[in-house]
Amino acid sequence: MRMRENERRPSTICVQGTEEQRPGPAVMPIVQTSTFVFESQKHMLESVQGKSGGHVYTRWSNPTTKHVEGKISALEGTEDTNVVASGMAAISSAVFGMVKGGEKILSTDSIYGGTLHLFKEVLPQNGIEVDFVDIAEFPDAISEGRGKYRLCFFETPTNPTLKVVDIERVAEAARSAGTTSMIDNTFASPINQKPHLLGIDLVMNSATKYLGGHSDLIAGTVSGSAVTMGRVREAAKLLGGTMDPFASFLLDRGLKTLAIRVERHNSNAMFLAQELSKDSRIRAVHYPGLPSHEHHAVARKQMNGFGGMLSIDLDSDLKGAETFVDSLRIFLNAVSLGGVESLASIPSLTTHYGFDESTLREMGISASAVRLSVGIEDPADLLADLKQALDSLR
Ligand SMILES: Cc1ncc(COP(=O)(O)O)c(C=O)c1O
Structure with a gap:
């Protein structure tokens, strides 16, 4: 008998995902198409409205990418995951999905250089200010900033200094302050650390790194609850950092190990x-x-x-x-x-x-x-x- 989804352990999820086995290809094929054909306008409309789960256009969703997203959700312990074209596309789609001009972000100062440039240069130009604190002061700064921040962003372990912050403390502080918490989980990967299960709202990875694992692709992931991810997906769709199906295939291949x-x-x-x-x-x-x-x-x-x-x-x-x-x-x-x-x-x-x-x-x-x-x-x-x-x- 096949095990139920919630009984699968990480190594099994990496190889086989969470889907029941069925006749057909053993490996998820590369569905290398930009658009999908429908038998009628009625069916197309159902898919456009998200009622049938069908794919319409690859910038919105694609079967190869969806297969990888299922695996990563299972690994991170989240309801949904969006796989996009890079780690930076993951961060920007999450930020623009969650934060409006005029709102503020709190971030630790020990973060990846690209993220730091995005937060210091691009976001302020678009009306989103970011305050930075030392990672040691992060949970307290979230509590003190109650009502001030829409999103609090951090990495642990940090790049490149390998500092660590207590994830549960951050999650608790963010929950009581009414702020969305978001972590860059790239250094740990969901094998070493599952922040959503410790209370963090949004988990991103540069899948370019451990998830892909072979230095041959660029990709990013954002994972969270279905409701939060609805906002992130909408932003990702419009920002356009879409994952190519061939890169999704490579990512799936890498994930197996x-x-x-x-x-x-x-x-x-x-x-x-x-x-x-x-x-x-x-x-x-x-x-x-x-x-x-x-x-x-x-x-x-x-x-x-x-x-x-x-x-x-x-x-x-x-x-x-x-x-x-x-x-x-x-x-x-x-x-x-x-x-x-x-x-x-x-x-x-x-x-x-x-x-x-x-x-x-x-x-x-x-x-x-x-x-x-x-x-x-x-x-x-x-x-x-x-x-x-x-x-x-x-
Ligand atoms: C910790 C961390 N986060 C995010 C990124 C950005 O990811 P990508 O290069 O896939 O856009 C990197 C890239 O080096 C990284 O090291």
Whole structure:
């Protein structure tokens, strides 16, 4: 007998989704069409009105994308998910769906550089002001801002400093303040962390990262209740950051191994974090799985695994960080994260390029910081690579 939907565990959802098996292709086909044909105007109208669940036009919905959306909703524990063309399209559709000109957003200052630019430049130009606070002050700032903010936005663990905030505290503060809470869950993925089940209203992922997992696609997801997602979907439809069906197919293919990949990302990163902590050429290792991490207890409470991201502050300067990254042979000298291959990047020259020194300092990003996205290669090879690159600093 087939298990019921709510009995499926994450690895099974990743591979098989939540749909009952039925005769036909074993793999969800790529429905590469922009438009859909109807037998009558009556049927078309029913679909346009959303009464029949039929697809009308791929910017609105598509069967391949819908299949992936079902899997992600099941993984995040939400009623609905919208899969769009990038993580930034996910954030912008959620923000424009939820917040009107004249309303305000509260955000932590430790967020992805692209999101920070959107919040500091594009949103104010459209009448939406964003206030920023340190992540440690976030739950209290939500409570103090009662009635002032339409949306509160945060990441945990943060990019690239790996700070962690108590998700349940944020959810509780937002609920009592009457504010919609939204998290960027990219660093953790729904395998390591399920924020909606901890009370967060909207969960977004850059699916470009762990969900896709192979550094070969750009995509984003927003998940939440059916009512909230109705607003987000409407905005996404009109903003037009639609996912292409072929990219949805690639995302579905990547998702099948998400749970098993994340297990390996977690164990590889933990091993490297422990080993690098012993090396005197490194001033600090930032990884929430280390007992020495300032938010380790909170991370243990809310995460199933500590993820594949870590950052190190070299006992050096920016020049040293450049030499270190240029000396790596296995870690690829590239931005992004969450793929099977290990990547290294210098935040001040890449994801957080263009921010002045004091802003970077406020975010806790040092000049010698190197961010590592730990892949699924052999951990001994990864450690040897990092050690030989450290040798180049002498
Ligand atoms: C934490 C985080 N959120 C959002 C994004 C934006 O995602 P995308 O590049 O898919 O638009 C990124 C991209 O690097 C990211 O690292």
